[in-house]
Amino acid sequence: MQISRLIVACLCISISSVAYAEDLVTIAWRYKPPLQYTVDEQPRGILVERVKKVFSLAKIKTEFVEEPTNRIFYNFKNGRKNYCAFGLYYVAERESFAQYSMPFHKDPPQTILVSPTAAKLVTAHSTLKSLLADESLTLGVIETSSYGPELDAMIHAGKNKILRSTTRQATMARMIAADRASFMFIDREDWDFLKKNDAHVRGASQVDFPDLPPSQNRYILCSKDMSATQMQRINKAIQQVYKASTDS
Template structure:
């Protein structure tokens, strides 16, 4: 009597007398399965409402989109929340297949990372101003004029990009910029409490999320809008070079199906 054992990647036949080898056979099949369907580690930062963790599970509207992209693409994925600096270090080190959602595609990042098609388009940033300086700010009819005022100090979140246009301005005005805040929420408190910054730039999604219960309004911060604010930027999956071309093509095809309006 003989038994036929099917694995998705191989077919093995052995005599019933060798049943004791079954455990080893199962291990071989599992290994073949793992080789046949390599996965991607998805590392995301704590940036609600885009990506964050809740009760140990990945959450956020960009996480939901990312999970659907990987499902449609047929690419296995595991998810973990990772600090921003480590995400970039892991992708640059390129020791394994890693993707991270919701990043801007910048020239320096393209040197070490692959980028997918567009998964989200931002609205333009807005400005939040401390009440103590509102009269000074109102003297400026444009964002460029506001940036030039030496009496006012801009606050930015450390180690993040506001997009290439704003990044260039921020870098050129570094003498009048403070970047000690580690999150949008902590920066808003700094501006409100006069701890080194008078005004800040904020993403519209961040503003809506943080202020959903009136948190920003309670700090007294005032929103300002400028016609010369750069347009909202596109966000992408940023992946290590170890994510092969076939996998990237599958992810991009899924993105085209889900978001044709962003990827004409």
């Protein structure tokens, strides 16, 4: 009898360990204060805490790993399993290698950050469409990132010179302040944080245009191997967490 109980106990431990390994999901995130940042090497921020609640309610075990955007999409495209990232806009092409959750955050409309020497040239334009048609100006673009479908299309159709970089948004903002490019698009929350906390961006100025695209949703993106049941649990949890955040 003792031997039988021991065998059953061992089998339960083994099955439990396998289930844990199958359920563990890597959550990749990029440094993007104030929504996503680190404190004492631990991920913090509004979206980090929201995602933690979502996966906790969905009963999916996670590990959080900070990675740059290009690494995140390299992993998706190369079939990394049990893998999710968050805070991303919807881009239809990405559905070929990953699956989207329902929206879990809505951004205010983006704004434009302008270099000191380009300020007069930029404000001479009355619309974004006109600004993007100005061949004398250089637009700073963060490679591999999306600015949302509408703005991505406008940039692609524009006539500006393009300065592309794989750097963080904060570093691109410093480049704008140092006149490395004429202007860039930036999230309003990011700019509010940077202008208060980074002396290197204070030469730049903010400009808005009436035809800037409206607010956009952010999503959790997961690898194709994540099951339909897991995605349903994630979406159900998002409904609870997102509603609570908008009601508060």
